[in-house]
Amino acid sequence: MRLIRLLQSSIVAAAVLLLLTSYLAFYYAPLPTMNVRTANSLASQLEGQKLEVVGFAFNITDAGDRQDLNLADLMDYQRWIDFKEGRTGPHWWTVNPLMVRWSIDVGSPHAPMVDGQNITAQGIASGGGPTIWNSLTCPESGVEKLTDVVSIGTFSAPVAQKIFYFHMPAAWTSYLAFGATLAGSALYLWKEEERYDRMAGYSAEIGLVFGTIAIVTGPIWAKEEWGVYWSWGDLKLVATLVLWVAFVGYLALRNAVPDKEKRARLSAVYGIAAFLTVPASLLGQRLLPSAHPTVIATSTGGLSIEAGITVVVAVLAFTCLYVALLAFRYILAEGEEKLEELKRRIGGEI
Amino acid sequence: MRTLTLARKDLIVEFRSKQLASLMLLFSLVVILAFRFALEPMLGAESGSLPNLAAAVIWISYSFAAMMGMYASFQNERENDALDGLRLCPVEGGTVFLGKSLANLMVVFVVDVATLVFFIIFFNYDLGGHVVEMLLLTLLGSSTLVLIGTLVSGIAATAEASEIVLPVLFIPLVVFSVIIPAVNATRSILSNDVSGAFNQVAFIAGAAILFTALGYLTYDYLLEG
Numbered sequence: 001m002r003l004i005r006l007l008q009s010s011i012v013a014a015a016v017l018l019l020l021t022s023y024l025a026f027y028y029a030p031l032p033t034m035n036v037r038t039a040n041s042l043a044s045q046l047e048g049q050k051l052e053v054v055g056f057a058f059n060i061t062d063a064g065d066r067q068d069l070n071l072a073d074l075m076d077y078q079r080w081i082d083f084k085e086g087r088t089g090p091h092w093w094t095v096n097p098l099m100v101r102w103s104i105d106v107g108s109p110h111a112p113m114v115d116g117q118n119i120t121a122q123g124i125a126s127g128g129g130p131t132i133w134n135s136l137t138c139p140e141s142g143v144e145k146l147t148d149v150v151s152i153g154t155f156s157a158p159v160a161q162k163i164f165y166f167h168m169p170a171a172w173t174s175y176l177a178f179g180a181t182l183a184g185s186a187l188y189l190w191k192e193e194e195r196y197d198r199m200a201g202y203s204a205e206i207g208l209v210f211g212t213i214a215i216v217t218g219p220i221w222a223k224e225e226w227g228v229y230w231s232w233g234d235l236k237l238v239a240t241l242v243l244w245v246a247f248v249g250y251l252a253l254r255n256a257v258p259d260k261e262k263r264a265r266l267s268a269v270y271g272i273a274a275f276l277t278v279p280a281s282l283l284g285q286r287l288l289p290s291a292h293p294t295v296i297a298t299s300t301g302g303l304s305i306e307a308g309i310t311v312v313v314a315v316l317a318f319t320c321l322y323v324a325l326l327a328f329r330y331i332l333a334e335g336e337e338k339l340e341e342l343k344r345r346i347g348g349e350i
Numbered sequence: 351m352r353t354l355t356l357a358r359k360d361l362i363v364e365f366r367s368k369q370l371a372s373l374m375l376l377f378s379l380v381v382i383l384a385f386r387f388a389l390e391p392m393l394g395a396e397s398g399s400l401p402n403l404a405a406a407v408i409w410i411s412y413s414f415a416a417m418m419g420m421y422a423s424f425q426n427e428r429e430n431d432a433l434d435g436l437r438l439c440p441v442e443g444g445t446v447f448l449g450k451s452l453a454n455l456m457v458v459f460v461v462d463v464a465t466l467v468f469f470i471i472f473f474n475y476d477l478g479g480h481v482v483e484m485l486l487l488t489l490l491g492s493s494t495l496v497l498i499g500t501l502v503s504g505i506a507a508t509a510e511a512s513e514i515v516l517p518v519l520f521i522p523l524v525v526f527s528v529i530i531p532a533v534n535a536t537r538s539i540l541s542n543d544v545s546g547a548f549n550q551v552a553f554i555a556g557a558a559i560l561f562t563a564l565g566y567l568t569y570d571y572l573l574e575g
Contacts (some may be wrong), residue, residue, distance in 0.1 A: 189571060239526070246522035253519060256509035262574075266505045269568045270519060273501060276560065277523050 003327050003334075010324035017317030024310040025165040160224035163217050165310050169318035171214035171240065177207025177322060178247060178275055185271035188264055197264035200271055201254055202329040204247050206322060211244045239278050246274035352441050356449025361456060363426065370422045371457050377418055378465040381411045386472045393473075401540035404475055405533040411465045412488070412532075413495060413524060419458045420499035421516055423450070424507040433507075436573065443570030451493075451500045451565070459492045483539045483547075490551060491532045494558040498523050501565040504572035527557030 184200030187193075218237065219229040232238060250270055257263035364370055385407045393400075427433045436446060466488060469475060477484055499520060506516040535550035 189568065242522050242525050246519075249515075249518040249522055253505065253509060253515055256506075256511055256515050258510070262508065265571045265574060266509065269501070269564075269571055270505050272568070273498075273523055273561075273564055276564070277527055277557070 003331050007324055007327040007331065010320050010327060014317055014320035014324050017313060017320055021165060021169075021310065021314040021317050024306075024313055025162050029162075029165070029307040029310040160221050163221045165314045167214055167217040167221065168311060169314040170210045170217065172315055173318040173322050174207045174211035174214055174240075174244075176319065177203045177210060178243065181207065181247075181250070181271050182275040185268035185275075188268045189272075194260075194264065197268065198330070198333065200268065202326060202333070204250050204254075204271070206325045206329065208244065208247050208251065209325070210318065210322065211240070211247070215241060215244055243274070243278045246278070250274055352445045353448040353452060356439075356441070356446060357452035357456075360423065360450060360453030364453070364457060370419065370426075371460060373422070374415055374418055374457065374461045375464050378411055378415050378461055379468050381414055382407070382465060382468040382472055385411070401537045404469070404473070404540055405536035407473070408466065408469055408536060409491070409529055409532050411469070412462050412491060413521075413529060415461045415465060416458050416492065416495040416499045417517055417520055419454055419461065420496075420503040420520070421513060423454055423457075424503045424512075428507060433573075443568075443573045444566035446573060447500060447504070447565040447569035448562075451497050451562075454500055455493055455496045458496050459489060462488050462492050478540065478542065480539050480542075480544070483544055484536070487532065487535055487539065487547070487551065490554055490558070491528055494528050494554050494561065495524060497558055497561040497565060498527065501561060501569075501572075504565075504569060527561070528554060531557075 180203035181200045184196045184198075184203060188196035188200060218240075223229050230237065250267060253270055254263055254267050257266055389403070389407075393403075427436065439446075463485070466484065470477065502520045502523065503516060506512045506519055509515045531550035531553040535547035535554070538544065538546035538550070
């Protein structure tokens, strides 16, 4: 009874909040844009400093015929030459730690380019249109400058960014659910009580649903914004995918062990191992300086207050949905057990 | 001490039959050959100095070899109901885990060295004087693969269709802890940038410690059957 009440209240809350999220995402949260004045003032502060450019775009059509843009070492040289000699049309160039990409026109297929992780902005020139950064070269960077630079990032497909209000909460909820699996697994091994095993198992199933939503919505946005569906150099993406695969394995394992107690024990150990490796890897990669791009801050850096509110509502909505699904799964399990019991009784009488 | 006894037991069984190691040697030979055939159009005559390719081929082969070894070693325990005997031993699960890992490591390391040799021969690859570094990296990588493999095979051994469940459980755990850092480290070493591999090596070692702790603490539950 308590479960049914929980299900009712959480599903209503989730529905209301999801509707609200949709409204806020499309009518309240502004499109992510670059404010040219902000960009210029930030840029003049940053001029000459060594810093890591996390993401920005500039439109070379507005560069006029400036020939001093020294981009060749960042980009596919031949494509740069093609542009300079007028064989291709206007380009958008985006530089971020994930990739440098190019396109013939906004919205057309882009291709990942050289890893632009350590790029220093040395000079800046602003034309009539968006700010143009020129002379981009490498070296060491001050990480505290990251957010500044992120905030002047532009989006080449601003409308596509709306999917973020569903993508990020789904990803967050999947982490929450897998975290609950971890907690349930550890508690089961400690206390050996069946309810913890249930929590772990059910939570993993639901986490996989949310993880799938995140993994599907991410590439839809990435295709528009980055020009590719997937960036294999991005640790966050790869970690989420690996976590997802590990939990598919977790559920496969649960299906492959019929005995209840044994299933609980085996899957508890794997649940811990599966969840621990991925965050541990992420943490390790951040702590150790390495060749991997370590900071991925493209989507949250420049959030406006309105967008922030929308994200909070969306996260609440998805969390309510998680609670609702979990309650529903428990109710389902009760039904399953009753069915088992009935089957056993019939079997006994025959 | 008990760890060593258990490892010795596994190795004696292995030496008497020689089945596992010889099959695994054959397996790694076949894997390397398969890579060679598949990559032939790409490589042509000069397979020489492609550190990226070498790193990928070597570590995928190592992972496969470890996976095979794990499966086979638990198969032995199952077939003769030896697992029951192991359970009756007056040792903790953690000790069994360490013993098994040690024995498995011996076999897998030998096979991995052989794989490396096969690779050098069939890909006509020149390690460029980094033989010792490569062997050390192989040892470290194999250790982590084996630690994870021993844990996972303990989980999968008694499941239905365990031969399919094992790789499904094994691969996600080794992607971050071994394959990515080891491939990067190998690439650095083969590109004559040995110091560039240190971080990656530290990372693999950290994973080894993590999984040793996890296996040591949880193997009791897996042996309960």
